[in-house]
Amino acid sequence: MNTTLAPRPAATVNASRVDLYMPIHKAMRNFMADTLLRVGRIDVFDDEDMHQALVQLDELLHFCTAHIRHENEFIHPAIESQMPTGASRTAEDHDTHIESIEVLHNQALALRAARPESRGTLAQRLYRHLALFIAENHQHMHVEETSNNAVLWSHYADDDLREVQCRLLDTLAPAEHLRMARWMVPALSPAERAGFMSGLQARMAPDAFQAVLDTVQPHLDSSGWIKLMRALGRTAIVKYA
Ligand SMILES: [Fe+2]
Known part of the structure; x- marks a missing residue:
């Protein structure tokens, strides 16, 4: 994915409009950053410390999976009802993210099951791959907050967007x-x-x-x-x- 920050036509934000992405993406960035640091400082010779770090990672991965489902079920249909294939780029990203989440789950399981002398190497692998997953998610969220929002804002009034947001929130336990x-x-x-x-x-x-x-x-x-x-x-x- 292109990492340049040079302005592009669709790469605009509009703080005066209802933004379906901004609040939950701030939550994602907070949760991801905190968990990356937590995984990076795992004490692999302290079973309880390692358990706590991997519980937080598991919660993050569940959070990411639910977030993908919410966007696929509520936001992408809103985009594509107005612009067919308008959400295809971020939908494809979501498929890749699901695969990455499975890989990270398996690497965390391997770390949990490993003998103490093998844990250091596995913890480093998990930390590096989690960092790459988070980096990809930051790129992805930028596209959603600019390109996808540009479509939403050009086709929907704020009240329509609030209605989408309320329907999504009502599905949460x-x-x-x-x-x-x-x-x-x-x-x-x-x-x-x-x-x-x-x-x-x-x-x-x-x-x-x-x-x-x-x-x-x-x-x-x-x-x-x-x-x-x-x-x-x-x-x-x-x-x-
Ligand atoms: Fe997304």
Whole structure:
């Protein structure tokens, strides 16, 4: 894939439009970067440390698989109903990503099963291949956020895009909402975070929304938490470790 950052006709962003990709892609970038670092510092001679790192990797790979399914089922049809084959490039990328996820799963299993003296080599292999998978995903997400968004924005009003987003979000189980919020909310700017969480607050039952707040608070600094509480019309209680 072309890695140049030179401007291209479709490589534009529009912060004033509803962006189906931006919030979840910020979550993906956060989750991917954190997991790459976590895998890179595995202590292969500490079974519990290695287990914790591989659990996080497993969660990331499940998250990526679900994300691909959501885009294939909700966003690509929206694009291709207006522009046949308009999503073919990113759909082909998704097929490649599914294959890469399977490879990474198998390499993680091999590491889990290995004798201690073999683990170092296998951990390095897993770390390098995870880095390549993440690099490819960063290229892919850029295409979605520019070229795919250009198609969506030229054919749909913001209300139409919100309707697609709501249909997608309604398919998520409560645990999936929490995992998404854990990685998305800390990755958003304060203004983006306020908008996203205000929308959730309006759509979710109070107990369920409180669970989201409890999930994200440990991952926000006190300044970010106070700004979020103000935006939601709540009193900020900062927890100190
Ligand atoms: Fe994608």
